[in-house]
Ligand SMILES: Cc1ncc(COP(=O)(O)O)c(C=O)c1O
């Protein structure tokens with residue numbers, strides 16, 4: 001069990017985050033509640049900036065907003081000087097609504113629609129990361145029609161097998177993302193992009209997957225990409241000025257996870273780039289990294305209220321909470337592990353091993369299997385750690401549960417950044433055809 005950021009046990013024996021007693025937060029804002037530790041989030045942003053930008057100069061850190069996005073988070077990222085990775089019209093819209101500068105956005109996606117590309121061009125999104133030939137043609141045409149130039153990177157699938165869960169690997173040849181490098185498709189894509197009248201090719205992008213612990217995988221990928229940049233230069237005369245290496249830096253969720261440091265990450269990447277730059281007589285390109293999970297994940301905790309408890313003697317004890325796969329699908333989807341504590345008994349040692357389940361009509365609706373926990377009773381507040389990334393953003397209304405609220409906490413102050421969905425919100429888009437309204 002590991003505490004993160006500003007977490008501590010206060011004099012009442014309660015878990016405190018950002019100087020706020022979590023039991024009070026649960027009372028004031030209700031549960032389930034996402035609690036984001038602002039100080040920790042900012043601290044991680046600064047670690048990224050210092051490890052990549054301050055140490056190596058020609059680099060940029062952009063936050064992968066798919067991890068956790070609200071308008072307030074856009075404001076925070078802007079204050080910290082990070083760019084934004086966006087992957088849909090909805091993410092672009094959210095960022096624009098928060099006045100996030102469009103030129104600092106990178107637009108990703110393997111199936112962007114014409115209306116999303118138009119929106120990106122109109123807004124002046126900084127880089128569109130072109131994923132496939134269909135998109136390349138469409139973007140060139142749309143930009144031409146609008147009398148604009150699209151500033152692009154090309155997404156390359158480098159053929160790198162990252163050591164992570166099958167569902168979150170993206171760099172291998174058999175991937176839906178990007179132009180495949182090993183079979184020559186990527187080189188064809190570069191040649192095609194260079195010929196397009198309305199596309200300005202600035203560089204390349206790749207992303208090998210998510211929750212990655214081995215910095216060698218990043219170094220290896222950087223070398224593969226530099227070899228490719230040389231190959232492109234030899235074939236076309238064009239030299240990529242930008243290399244976006246994606247995100248994926250792994251974090252601690254539970255005992256046994258051993259993440260590297262952000263400094264190790266930056267050093268591994270730059271050592272590989274410099275080595276290859278020398279070998280190939282190439283400039284080191286501008287490096288862009290897109291961390292999502294590692295910025296939002298450790299900063300977020302979810303508070304739940306304990307309800308029913310079912311003990312099957314000799315088999316298992318289920319402790320049910322008032323959320324579940326609707327606010328955190330990761331255990332069900334990726335067998336993700338989490339650590340939890342009874343927030344109002346945070347000064348007590350764990351007394352038993354229990355499984356934490358949600359309230360959905362689904363046996364797979366589990367938040368944690370066989371974890372140590374303080375003695376749980378109905379009404380207790382359970383805090384689950386490191387839920388800040390891909391919890392809210394992958395949430396659903398299954399069983400017509402409303403999505404939780406979220407607060408940003410710092411220095412004893414809690415600010416609401418997401419309202420709890422109400423029953424009214426749940427029926428907002430329902431339409432009853434006239435023939436039923438007799
Ligand atoms: C293209 C791209 N960039 C960045 C990320 C962010 O990854 P992570 O949240 O693991 O840092 C992802 C998600 O895996 C991605 O697909």
Ligand SMILES: N[C@@H](CCCC[NH3+])C(=O)O
Pocket residue numbers: 066168210211330334389390394
């Ligand atoms: N959503 C995933 C990772 C995929 C990230 C986006 N490419 C997770 O929760 O781990």
